[in-house]
Amino acid sequence: MVNQKTVFVCQECGYKAPKWLGRCPDCGSWNSFSEEIAEIKSSNKGDNASFLNMPQRIDHVSMQKELRHKTGLKEFDRVLGGGIVPGSLVLIGGDPGIGKSTLLLQVAQSVSDTGLKTLYISGEESIQQIKMRSQRLSIKPSEIYLLGATCLEHFIDAIKELDPKIIIIDSIQTMFTELLTSSPGSIGQVREVASKMMNMAKSSERAVFLIGHVTKDGAIAGPKVLEHLVDTVLYFEGDGSHAYRIIRSVKNRYGPTNEIGVFEMKDNGLEEVVNPSKVFLEGRSNDVSGSVVISCIEGSRPILVEMQALVCSSSLAMPRRTSIGVDPNRVSLLVAVLSRRGGINLSNNDIFINVAGGIKIIEPAIDLGIISTVASSFLNKPIPPDTVTFGEAGLSGEIRGVGQTELRLKEAKKLGFSRCVLSKKSIKTLKGKVDLELVGISSVADLLNVLF
Secondary structure, three states: OOEEEEEEEEOOOOOEEOOOOOEOOOOOOEOOEEEEEEEEEOOOOHHHHHHOOOOOOHHHOOOOOOOOEOOOOHHHHHHHOOOEOOOOEEEEEEOOOOOHHHHHHHHHHHHHHOOOOEEEEEOOOOHHHHHHHHHHOOOOOOOEEEEEOOEHHHHHHHHHHHOOOEEEEEOHHHOEOOOOOOOOOOHHHHHHHHHHHHHHHHHHOOEEEEEEOEOOOOOEOOOOHHHHHOOEEEEEEEOOOOOEEEEEEEEEOOOOOOOEEEEEEEOOEEEEOOOHHHHHOOOOOOOOOOEEEEEEEEOOEEEEEEEEEEEEEOOOOOOOEEEEOOOHHHHHHHHHHHHHHOOOOOOOEEEEEEEOOOOOOOOHHHHHHHHHHHHHHHHOOOOOOOEEEOOEEOOOOEEEOOOOHHHHHHHHHHOOOOEEEEEHHHHHOOOOOOOOEEEEEOEHHHHHHHHO
């Protein structure tokens, strides 16, 4: 028997109370109390057995070769760092309908084909609905087991009896434990269920995938500790109007972060995109102002994307600055640099920035592309279509070098570009010969002179 004690904790300041309160007496927050387990006394210590070992010196720790299970989807393996690690806990978040369940059902098919028993636990759909989706995706009969359950204690027993190697939980917000009386999806329930699944994954070497809901701001719903608890956090990005889906790794204990995998949504499910740069540049118009190709690094992969800008006169007291795919604060900063250091007055113009293809870029190497395309649209002068740019801009107007220059240039050459505008410092870091015309610049003024 388990002796349990629960307490209500304010999620804003940590104040504890024996019963639920509408307003926290410490910080004054409303509706911030959530029920959590304060103490659990049990004679069964099996769940924590793997954490009760004696301390060892770091040079005495034995190392075994890392074993990974390949999923058969190279883009998904890339994001995971090379495959599924036994005993790992992976959290996948994304907008409703983006394709999270579809992707993991395809992953279940791939890993089960290798003989790994997979259990798909659904708290949102019946097993008949999952069967219908599997038929649409042409999922073949294999070692995939379906279970419709929401109670942790119930499906833990099913896991011990079936002994699967891969477990998929769809979704973590629908699961609950009988130890808490709060409703499923509450902060206490999400934290406790995830903690139990983490202990089970580590002690039994089973890989667990958790599908998580997201808030209206795009963050994974629930406590932030959920992302700290898991080994890997993946975000599914994409727009309903685009067929392409991007899965991005924002945390990975077993591989690089900010790695991306690109998929295309079709009638029969998600298909891998082998050459994302080619896809993102399809349909690009030549000899049109306000368009430039930039080279960015996502994880370990170079990707070429088209940056577009539209600058037009504004009748508003405060002109609009709208951006899609890039940080709007970064755009405002670079517009100010272009106005001050480049001599182009944009104070009375609306500026719209877009990254074609629906991809989001966060690295500073896109600065040169944003400045170039805004200046091109304002001057109504097109940038040569065989030109690619990358580099970081400072507030004083200087152009700084960025890393992995050779990798970016090789990708540009592979796609047929013959000219690259970049920082002079980046050119000095090159070790080998690159079959491209390299134009080195050191300031925003140099950039405008070279392009226009």
